[in-house]
Amino acid sequence: MPKRTARKPARKPTRKKVAPSKGLTGPRVVVVPPGPKSKAALERKERFVTKGLRVGLPLELTRAEGPFVQDADGNVYVDLGVGIGVHNAGHRPASVIQAAKDQLDRLTHICYMVATYKPYTDLAERMAEICPPGLTQSIFLNSGSEAIENAVKIARAYTKKPWIVSFRTAFHGRTLLDISLTGKEKPYREGFGPLVREVLLMDYAYPYRDPEGRSPSECAKARVEEIEAAITRPEVDGQVGMLVAEPVQGEGGIIVPPAEFFPLLRKLCDDHGILLVDDEVQAGMGRTGAMWAVDHWGVVPDLLVSGKALGGGLPLGGVTGKKEIMETPGPASLGGTFGGNPVVCAAALEAIKTIEKALPKVPKLEALMDRRLRELHSTYERIGEVRGIGAMWALEFVKDRTTKDPDSELARAVQLAGLKNGLMLLTAGYFNNCVRLLPPLNIPLPLMDKAFDLLDDTIQMALSGKA
Ligand SMILES: Cc1ncc(COP(=O)(O)O)c(C=O)c1O
Structure with missing residues (x-):
């Protein structure tokens, strides 16, 4: 039998205990910033x-x-x-922090590609409940950028068509593929090429800067007509498989499209066999007063990309979509070590509740x-x-x-x-x-x-x- 050794006295923690931020009030400027x-x-x-x-x-x-x-x-x-x-x-929010702490005490990481764990599957089930009807399957990633990448992979696997429509004033993230979907050269694209070639960058319906000063509704119609003309050009005709759009553009300057824009985009996509990918990374999760900004436009997208607020302050992105689309990529073709980490998913489940309460x-x-x-x-x-x-x-x-x-x-x-x-x-x-x-x-x-x-x-x- 091994000899029992006397228990060592517990070592005193060397780190100073951090007082919680409770009771922070303001605004209060005590030193001219930057101090x-x-x-x-x-x-x-x-x-x-x-x-x-x-x-x-x-x-x-x-x-x-x-x-x-x-x-x-x-x-x-x-x-x-x-x-x-x-x-x-x-x-x-206290409940989000508590959920993350509780999860830290149980399981911090195993990778969903190795074995399932409840917070991930619970979150996927929750997304099926809160996303627009028919969007029932999810994958979770580490960021909005990575989620957009995955949406493109899934859309291409499903449609087998390489070309993508995006918008000049859009922002979809920082990876090479994501910056290919963004029109702003500086600071996002400059010096990083070659980018993905199969992207048509179009004008979003931005009535304030409509070059012809059209009414919002005319502007929306004209922009969609331009897209239709672009996707039916002989070089790309029949090869456009996805249109990605923010339901309210964030980085572009909070561009709220006219009410007609998304229904017209939906129709265009349906007419041409194109998937409508709704980038809710910034506008989603209650930001616009609805859980998803696209809910204002009365449109159901094929794929919905989430991020930012989803993780309640921890890094998380998601793609949620129609089952038949989400199921096309082959086994093991999607994933990543950390995507949908247990702690983050536990926080996200509570974050959704806090947002529902705030709505x-x-x-x-x-x-x-x-x-x-x-x-x-x-x-x-x-x-x-x-x-x-x-x-x-x-x-x-x-x-x-x-x-x-x-x-x-x-x-x-x-x-x-x-x-x-x-x-x-x-x-x-x-x-x-x-x-x-x-x-x-x-x-x-x-x-x-x-x-x-x-x-x-x-x-x-x-x-x-x-x-
Ligand atoms: C609409 C939109 N999509 C995607 C992204 C990229 O998300 P992340 O910065 O988490 O990679 C952002 C980030 O600002 C965004 O606003």
Whole structure:
């Protein structure tokens, strides 16, 4: 029998215990941002992290809760970008964090290609319940980009047609295939070619910048006619198998298409044997006031791509689609080591619940955002347009309302000035001239109202060059 040895006394943990972020309130600016700690952090970033990864805000962030984030210098900001549309029910909802912690105590990783585990299958079942009717099978990946890649693989396996329709002002991710589906050369594509050739980049229905000034409905019709003309050109006729579209374009500058656009795209796809792939990575998961933005357009896509908010703050992407399509790729042809990791799937199951709980709050938030943004639009000539849906809005800055010449410097100045007022803002837009607002769906309305007062002041600061 092995000799029993005396139990060693438990070693004291060497790491300092981190106090939870409970009770974070704001906005509160105690040091003009970027403060010394953020500056020092950015210097370290310059030394050790590639400049290909640009940091938009000169801040080092240390903690977050609900609608607030805190930087290393103690400033607290209202987060109107929520990690680029991830924390749709605010930062770190207690139930999501608890579910992830519980799962960490059970099984962190095994790989779904090795053996099944419940959180993954539960999440797939949940997606079948919450996705548009008929979309019943899923695969989970590590990011929105990887999910788009998989959607293309699945669509090609099903249709056996290589060509893809996408949009110039779209954004579908950062991999080589994903940047092939994106029209914006700089910073996404430049220097990274050759890209995937079989992509037709078309114009999205973007009424504000319609070159012929058509009505939204005419613009939608004209854009779909252009697509029809492009896919029936002899070089590609009969070879287009998929059209991928964001139901509201996010990076492109919160472009809300006219109501006719998606139904017309659906019809076009049906007429030509093309799969409609709905990229809900940014607009989905309650962001627009419906679980999926495509629900507003009364259209059922063939494949739905999810990401961002799905993982409740942990990395997750998904493709959910019709069974006959999802089943075409051969056995073992899809997958990956970490995709749909148990901890992330456990968090996602709770994240969905938090979003469902927050959804009824969106109409009032939408009404507030609409009203306050229209006021800003009528105050400042340099705001060309405000637009949005649900909790997904943008202000598009221009040098002149008549020429609509995009003003990216002003958008950037507003973003930076926002920090001084305790606002975390994101920019967006094909011309980088939009400030986008993606608050948590459950942000208290008085706080959002206050954020608009601060935004008003911020725009004045930026316009007067005092930023
Ligand atoms: C619409 C859309 N699709 C795909 C992606 C890529 O997702 P990820 O950054 O998780 O790879 C994004 C990211 O912003 C997105 O907005």
